[in-house]
Each structure stands twice: as structure tokens, then as C-alpha cells.
Amino acid sequence: MRKEQYHYDYVYVIHDFLDESECQAYIALAESLGFDDAPITTSAGAVIRKDVRNNMRVMKDDLEAAADLWMRAEPWVVSPWRSRRAIGLNERLRFYRYEPGQTFAPHYDGAFERENGERSEFTFLIYLNDEFTGGSTGFFQPGRFHVQPKTGSLLLFHHPQLHEGAVVESGTKYVLRSDVMYESQT
Numbered sequence: 001m002r003k004e005q006y007h008y009d010y011v012y013v014i015h016d017f018l019d020e021s022e023c024q025a026y027i028a029l030a031e032s033l034g035f036d037d038a039p040i041t042t043s044a045g046a047v048i049r050k051d052v053r054n055n056m057r058v059m060k061d062d063l064e065a066a067a068d069l070w071m072r073a074e075p076w077v078v079s080p081w082r083s084r085r086a087i088g089l090n091e092r093l094r095f096y097r098y099e100p101g102q103t104f105a106p107h108y109d110g111a112f113e114r115e116n117g118e119r120s121e122f123t124f125l126i127y128l129n130d131e132f133t134g135g136s137t138g139f140f141q142p143g144r145f146h147v148q149p150k151t152g153s154l155l156l157f158h159h160p161q162l163h164e165g166a167v168v169e170s171g172t173k174y175v176l177r178s179d180v181m182y183e184s185q186t
Helices: 020-033 063-076
Strands: 002-007 011-015 040-042 045-047 056-061 086-089 092-098 104-107 119-127 132-134 137-139 145-147 154-158 163-165 168-171 173-182
Touching: 002 145, 020 056, 020 092, 020 173, 063 086, 063 119, 063 154, 063 173
Parallel strands: none
Antiparallel strands: 002 011, 011 154, 040 045, 056 092, 086 173, 092 173, 104 163, 119 154, 119 173, 132 168, 137 145, 137 163
């Protein structure tokens, strides 16, 4: 594994986080669960807005997989973050599928907070394949830059980074998304 920083510790990639067979197994799992339209979260709740996001999503709560992924990721995760220690991953794994023409317009990722005060701070996104054109993850601050998907690479970024899932031009893009959880503030 190798770390590549794009914007200090706010946006960085861990290359070769998963191998190709592990990525293929996650794709097969996601396909077996079945994909649906991916909503966006608004003040009114979850809504389908195809003008903002038209990719597909399936979710699976999986404590065991989250723990396995965390074991590998922990040495690479920013901790402490604002005096809070990273403690694991959100067990709600989200798989996204992007077909040609599909995108996720510029947005900020929201934090997930548990009743006990644990809160996510970083997006955890694994590129499960790279046999497609387009589909980079674009960031807008400071300045514009793109992360090119590479099979098995893990993208970590602080939630308040404005970003987009660029349009997939050909092929099918798969990613696995979770969140890095931090202990509650005392």
C-alpha cells in the first residue's frame, strides 16, 4: 500500500488497498443484492433528484466487513482529528454503480452521528474497478483537481470537501462507500 496526498490530510488515496479478487467479490455481492435509484439527503429527507444524482445504490449493514476494512485502513487514517480519535468504520456499506451518462453533481458528504455521540468525519470510498472512461472524483477546493479511479484504491477525504462524481462516458463504475467514525467529544 502507498499513500498519495492530493490536499494535505483532507484528501488522499491509499493505492492497492484491496486486490482485484476482493474488489470483484464486492461487485458480485452488490449485484446480488440489487441496485435502486440513489436518493440525495435534503432537509425534507431522502428524495430522488436525477438532475443532481442519477447513479444506482445498494446498502448493506455488515459489521464483519466494516471491521476487516477498518483493520487495514486504521494505520492510514488521520487520528486524532480535532482531538477526537478514529474508532472504526460505519457498518452501513453503500455500493454505488454508475452506467454511461450517470453522475453525482457537486456536493458535500454529510456526517453520520450515532446516539452515543460518535460521528463520522471522513468519507471512505474504494474504487472497485477502473474498466470505464470518465467517472473521476473531482474536487473544487482549493482549486480544481481530479482523482482517477484505480481498482482497489481507497480515497479518504474530510466530509466538507466539495466534490463530484464525474460523468461515466463508457463502461460501468463501481465503488464501495463508508465513513470513518470518531469517538464522541467529552
